[in-house]
Amino acid sequence: QLQLQESGPGLVKPSETLSLTCVVSGDSISSSSYYWGWVRLAPGKGLEWIGSIFYSGSTYYNPSLKSRVTISVDTSKTHFSLRLTSVTAADTAVYYCARLPRGITYFDNWGQGTLVTVSS
């Protein structure tokens, strides 16, 4: 059974870099059937797609965040990661990792989410 689990610091200072990891179990990131991605939910806001990655390393980013975002996949293909630079309070959100079937489409399996607060 597929499981995704986010991990990383729950508190990040303004102007610093947010780094999160998503460990995938029960399936292989190397499967050519799936993409993997990050979505966030800020307080009082709706869901926002951050970006997605294929096991080969091909990435697709939300243009609104593209200048600050890097998504990578590890060489052992057991996890993928998110880096968001120069964070502000507006980046405070619950961050979810998720799987996308059949390309840059919809999200069919999600991690439980991790809250990241940006504050000094």
Next chain:
Amino acid sequence: DIQMTQSPSTVSASVGDRLTITCRASQSISGWLAWYQQKPGRAPKLLIYKASSLDSGVPSRFSGSGSGTEFTLTISSLQPDDVATYYCQQYNSYSPLTFGQGTKVEIK
């Protein structure tokens, strides 16, 4: 970017009622639309993809329809377990993925 607009923002209905949520796209997305259910403190759950295809294990009281720019999610008989926020999401080719702002469903 393609903007997704949901209505209403909040809806309150009785157990057993038929309930419909609408999602409108700022341009045609054919049938490339998904619906999610999110309960407080939980991850979103996929309900429907490709506008009308029910994901595995989703109760049959949920259904989706529409194409082009207008879509609906219908709950045929509202249950207490359906209290949640519902989001639509478009995945039209060559466009960033975008979500609607959400519709909160409450029980009267």
